[in-house]
Each structure stands twice: as structure tokens, then as C-alpha cells.
Amino acid sequence: EPEVTQTPSHQVTQMGQEVILRCVPISNHLYFYWYRQILGQKVEFLVSFYNNEISEKSEIFDDQFSVERPDGSNFTLKIRSTKLEDSAMYFCASTLTGVGGTEAFFGQGTRLTVV
């Protein structure tokens, strides 16, 4: 069965450092997403990406965040200068046709710990 893969599974970084979270979506999917889940809280939408550009972003997704699909297979989330409150589980997801068309497949997540 096709799956979304994320690396690393766990990353510890110092406050102020840059981190890049990596995702390989399902190969024929067209819509890509990042969500995050702060410990004990709900899963929150960060950003959606379609046709090589951001299609929507949440209030959380400020100038410290960026996304990129550098080579047609990887989908990355960069946090330029991490803060303690960025500590969370980050999920990548992909869909073939967007919400309502087909289901969203989620990766296993990257647990980011900012110290």
C-alpha cells in the first residue's frame, strides 16, 4: 500500500536554530499539507501546497515557516528560527484531488523538540 514517509522521526534542536522536516508524499498525489499537534492538543492545519505554490496557510504559518517541493518527490517544511513553542508533532499529508475527492494519507510524523 502506498504511504507517506517522513524523516526524521524525532528531532531535537536548540532554540533559534533552523530545522528542515522532510516528507515524501504518495507519488501521484497533487495536494500536500503540513499539520502539527502540540502535545495534548488537537491536530492543526499549517499549510497546503498545490501546483508548486502555497494554496492556503493558517495564522500559525508565519514568516518563520516555509515549504518547498525541491525535486518533484520531496516536500519539506523549514522553520527558520525555532522557538520553544514550536515543539510539536508535525504531520505531512497528501491527497490526489484535495479535500472531498479522496482521503488524505498522513505520514507517521516528526516529533520536534526545541530546547
Added chain:
Amino acid sequence: AQSVTQPDIHITVSEGASLELRCNYSYGATPYLFWYVQSPGQGLQLLLKYFSGDTLVQGIKGFEAEFKRSQSSFNLRKPSVHWSDAAEYFCAVGLKAAGNKLTFGGGTRVLVKP
């Protein structure tokens, strides 16, 4: 404002007993509806989805959910719970008019007693 509510934060159920998890949404139109399960240390796995048609949908692992438009609800059920069903369950909704994304409820953690 659009929202998804899962009223029960924790539910404890005995193995073999039935389970029902509640989900209510507040949207201007009928959204697309999903239930995901997250086992400890794992990602989000889709249990079932509702787009249109029959309001009772069957999913994997013996789960089913019923969409009730009049109550803006999409409750998840399982007739007989197994110990492996212990996990966190998330209801999620999507609405194209509200952007091409999912909005999640707060989750319900299910504990299964032997």
C-alpha cells in the same frame, strides 16, 4: 465560526463491549467527514469517510459511523471493542468552500479494560 467538537476527552470501555464516540460540527454546509485513529507513537490512519449518499458508512477494523444532518453529528461506533482498539480517535471535517484542508476535533482517548 466553523468548528469540530468531540465532547468526550477520555472513554474507558471493557473489552467486548460496544463503543460510541461522538463528533459534532458547526459548518454552514455539509462538510466531508472523516474519522482517523492514532495509536501510540503512530501517525493518523483513516478509519472511514463520508462524502455523500448512504448516511451509515462502514470502515476498517469493524468501525462504522452515522451521519445525521439534523444533529450535525458523525458518531463513530464499534459493536465489540478489542484491546488493540485502545488509541486516540480524531474526527475531522473538510469543506472546499472553507479551503482545501481538514479541521480536526480535539480527539477522544479510548482505554480498553480487560
